Amino acid sequence: MEIIMCPGFEAAGIAAGLKKKEKKDLGLIFSRVPATAAAGVFTRNRVKAAPVVLDIKRIKEGICRAVIVNSGNANCCTGEQGIRDAEAMAALSAAELGISEDQVLVASTGVIGEPMPMEKIESAIPRLVESLRPEGIPDLARSIMTTDTVPKIITKQGEVDRKTFTVTGVAKGAGMIRPNMATMLCFLCTDVSAPPGILKEILNKAVNRSFNRITIDGDTSTNDMVLVMANGLSGVDLQQPAHKDVFKKTLDSILLDLSKQLVRDGEGVTKLVEINVRGTFSNTDAERIADTVAHSPLVKTAFFGEDANWGRIMGAVGRAGVDVDPARIDLYFDDVQMVKSGVGCGKAVEAEAAKVLKKPEFAVTIDLNLGQGFGSMITCDFSVDYVRINADYRS
Amino acid sequence: MEIIMCPGFEAAGIAAGLKKKEKKDLGLIFSRVPATAAAGVFTRNRVKAAPVVLDIKRIKEGICRAVIVNSGNANCCTGEQGIRDAEAMAALSAAELGISEDQVLVASTGVIGEPMPMEKIESAIPRLVESLRPEGIPDLARSIMTTDTVPKIITKQGEVDRKTFTVTGVAKGAGMIRPNMATMLCFLCTDVSAPPGILKEILNKAVNRSFNRITIDGDTSTNDMVLVMANGLSGVDLQQPAHKDVFKKTLDSILLDLSKQLVRDGEGVTKLVEINVRGTFSNTDAERIADTVAHSPLVKTAFFGEDANWGRIMGAVGRAGVDVDPARIDLYFDDVQMVKSGVGCGKAVEAEAAKVLKKPEFAVTIDLNLGQGFGSMITCDFSVDYVRINADYRS
Numbered sequence: 001m002e003i004i005m006c007p008g009f010e011a012a013g014i015a016a017g018l019k020k021k022e023k024k025d026l027g028l029i030f031s032r033v034p035a036t037a038a039a040g041v042f043t044r045n046r047v048k049a050a051p052v053v054l055d056i057k058r059i060k061e062g063i064c065r066a067v068i069v070n071s072g073n074a075n076c077c078t079g080e081q082g083i084r085d086a087e088a089m090a091a092l093s094a095a096e097l098g099i100s101e102d103q104v105l106v107a108s109t110g111v112i113g114e115p116m117p118m119e120k121i122e123s124a125i126p127r128l129v130e131s132l133r134p135e136g137i138p139d140l141a142r143s144i145m146t147t148d149t150v151p152k153i154i155t156k157q158g159e160v161d162r163k164t165f166t167v168t169g170v171a172k173g174a175g176m177i178r179p180n181m182a183t184m185l186c187f188l189c190t191d192v193s194a195p196p197g198i199l200k201e202i203l204n205k206a207v208n209r210s211f212n213r214i215t216i217d218g219d220t221s222t223n224d225m226v227l228v229m230a231n232g233l234s235g236v237d238l239q240q241p242a243h244k245d246v247f248k249k250t251l252d253s254i255l256l257d258l259s260k261q262l263v264r265d266g267e268g269v270t271k272l273v274e275i276n277v278r279g280t281f282s283n284t285d286a287e288r289i290a291d292t293v294a295h296s297p298l299v300k301t302a303f304f305g306e307d308a309n310w311g312r313i314m315g316a317v318g319r320a321g322v323d324v325d326p327a328r329i330d331l332y333f334d335d336v337q338m339v340k341s342g343v344g345c346g347k348a349v350e351a352e353a354a355k356v357l358k359k360p361e362f363a364v365t366i367d368l369n370l371g372q373g374f375g376s377m378i379t380c381d382f383s384v385d386y387v388r389i390n391a392d393y394r395s
Numbered sequence: 396m397e398i399i400m401c402p403g404f405e406a407a408g409i410a411a412g413l414k415k416k417e418k419k420d421l422g423l424i425f426s427r428v429p430a431t432a433a434a435g436v437f438t439r440n441r442v443k444a445a446p447v448v449l450d451i452k453r454i455k456e457g458i459c460r461a462v463i464v465n466s467g468n469a470n471c472c473t474g475e476q477g478i479r480d481a482e483a484m485a486a487l488s489a490a491e492l493g494i495s496e497d498q499v500l501v502a503s504t505g506v507i508g509e510p511m512p513m514e515k516i517e518s519a520i521p522r523l524v525e526s527l528r529p530e531g532i533p534d535l536a537r538s539i540m541t542t543d544t545v546p547k548i549i550t551k552q553g554e555v556d557r558k559t560f561t562v563t564g565v566a567k568g569a570g571m572i573r574p575n576m577a578t579m580l581c582f583l584c585t586d587v588s589a590p591p592g593i594l595k596e597i598l599n600k601a602v603n604r605s606f607n608r609i610t611i612d613g614d615t616s617t618n619d620m621v622l623v624m625a626n627g628l629s630g631v632d633l634q635q636p637a638h639k640d641v642f643k644k645t646l647d648s649i650l651l652d653l654s655k656q657l658v659r660d661g662e663g664v665t666k667l668v669e670i671n672v673r674g675t676f677s678n679t680d681a682e683r684i685a686d687t688v689a690h691s692p693l694v695k696t697a698f699f700g701e702d703a704n705w706g707r708i709m710g711a712v713g714r715a716g717v718d719v720d721p722a723r724i725d726l727y728f729d730d731v732q733m734v735k736s737g738v739g740c741g742k743a744v745e746a747e748a749a750k751v752l753k754k755p756e757f758a759v760t761i762d763l764n765l766g767q768g769f770g771s772m773i774t775c776d777f778s779v780d781y782v783r784i785n786a787d788y789r790s
Binding site for chain 2 (some may be wrong): 030044045046047048074077078079104111112113114128262297301304309311314315316317319320322323324326327329339341342343346382383384386387388
């Protein structure tokens with residue numbers, strides 16, 4: 001039996017008229033019991049949407065228990081009015097939910113630079129709150145979709161000291177900001193209890209191991225955020241080291257799973273490719289190389305073409321700004337060694353490698369043979385459809 | 396009357412069988428008189444092709460007077476044999492030209508990781524040297540073409556103290572490494588005289604103002620090089636400050652012209668866009684922002700779609716890693732102001748901006764309104780054809 005929603009939480013998603021064709025575009029997550037803590041990781045983009053600015057301030061209190069989210073409008077580059085609109089979204093929801101407005105966070109995704117259609121949102125909020133129910137999470141997941149083709153939801157449970165805790169996560173589109181719509185959003189509900197500081201620390205690390213390791217086009221949205229709310233119902237307490245350890249593993253695995261779901265559903269994506277770099281002097285070196293390879297349009301178009309073009313990967317390794325010795329580099333597609341000590345392994349292995357490239361998921365491993373450093377990224381191919389989708393006028 | 400070739404230099408380009416269909420693939424440039432100086436700027440990629448390794452060593456002497464160049468094979472990731480092959484290309488040419496082999500530079504462009512077909516090159520060199528003539532520069536330009544659709548040649552003259560000097564430049568494909576072929580190459584011939592140190596200094600600055608400011612896909616080839624040879628025939632001497640000044644201006648304008656030719660002929664390119672950033676605290680800040688905007692796949696696909704999507708540009712500005720105040724940013728497409736103090740100027744200007752976006756060349760100007768810094772990049776759109784061309788197996 002699949003568990004849909006973490007105990008104590010409810011969700012809703014409705015069509016408020018922000019998107020065309022009566023698609024769901026307004027969502028709400030709510031903890032029926034007071035949340036014990038909330039934590040968030042927000043876009044590092046210096047141009048931040050109004051809800052991001054509001055949430056960063058609000059989450060410092062750490063007691064938020066509701067998130068209202070809309071798609072179809074990013075509420076970004078909207079000036080003072082944008083901030084007032086985000087505050088109004090929170091205040092209207094809070095009034096309807098009967099909680100204080102500073103316990104409500106706001107998220108938006110969509111086109112940048114257009115005023116929020118507040119009359120539509122205002123008139124929809126009572127219906128949104130009415131729709132709240134434990135099994136509402138798939139509706140919420142649909143209400144935040146933009147160029148996503150499938151909703152992304154996952155629930156996992158962990159056990160420690162005979163107590164079972166649950167983490168439910170929902171996410172949408174990463175690194176594939178579409179003209180009309182933008183942003184990577186991820187909302188997490190859990191029934192552990194924790195002081196906000198510990199929750200934040202665990203969330204940061206999990207994000208670094210998951211969402212910060214995936215790339216579709218390297219662009220970072222003005223609206224990106226990952227939020228977690230914890231209501232304590234399970235009795236699992238992150239102040240206890242054993243509890244914390246188990247929770248960390250569960251959260252890591254939830255976020256990694258959602259990350260892969262995002263890449264797989266990326267705009268025009270046909271392949272998911274893990275770039276593993278090892279044998280560098282430091283982990284930082286390995287991460288820089290993995291990052292450069294994962295972002296190279298030439299490497300990514302070659303993946304799309306199912307072309308075992310290791311020369312492009314060598315070229316990307318060389319321009320990562322890291323000290324390498326080209327004559328020591330080994331390179332593999334899955335288990336097929338293509339390059340040994342900087343020189344190609346010849347035509348025979350190319351046929352083997354071509355088989356790997358045809359798979360929907362595979363790994364590229366680059367061994368610098370210099371030290372013990374390791375780093376990895378999850379990337380995808382760059383397809384004709386990616387360009388088509390993104391060249392389209394904001395329509 | 397267009398001047399084709401700088402006095403004292405000759406060139407040739409023939410088909411040696413490295414490319415298919417009897418296309419020209421082997422070229423030579425030669426100064427009939429001893430060159431006074433040569434200088435080069437080479438790829439910063441840590442993975443360097445064999446000819447690059449050879450030339451970096453050889454150019455330190457600064458007296459090179461010939462360049463042999465092939466397309467169809469990059470001679471990169473070819474190990475010790477690759478170095479021996481590059482040396483043999485120089486030695487065979489030198490013997491045929493009757494000069495010492497350390498006066499010959501080598502350049503290659505093409506697929507990475509395949510051995511050089513040395514028997515073809517060896518048997519073609521006598522014919523190549525025989526073909527040398529002052530009017531041979533268009534043949535040379537064709538012999539280095541890969542995905543380029545037109546040859547890129549320019550000659551300019553300058554005058555100082557009643558002496559006329561000439562600079563002839565030829566270039567091929569930049570930042571658009573194709574599977575089967577790679578590399579930005581530029582060869583310059585001039586009849587000024589100069590110590591290598593001064594020539595190198597002027598070349599470096601000119602490259603920073605031109606080739607280092609253009610981007611097609613952000614990838615840097617393992618084979619990139621810009622070479623200049625000077626034979627002194629004009630009597631213009633760069634040790635005299637007035638001569639140096641005039642020569643610098645001519646070289647700057649030649650390289651900027653060739654740079655724009657490269658971008659215009661980039662793979663699948665339909666638009667050339669100048670990204671101007673001003674009003675930053677420093678020039679470095681402006682350059683970082685211009686660089687981030689110029690490389691953003693989302694911005695580039697929007698250019699292709701003729702979409703005045705300023706939100707994507709704001710997003711790229713925000714993630715450049717530079718301190719900005721979003722509420723002070725102004726943004727223009729040519730003269731049409733789209734954003735004032737961080738907020739969009741509304742639907743009325745969008746129609747005006749749409750007209751600008753339809754032009755084959757236009758400028759995006761971003762004013763941070765913080766200081767006096769300035770930086771700019773020349774970029775292009777990212778089209779469906781770019782992906783198609785680059786996804787193709789090395790064919």
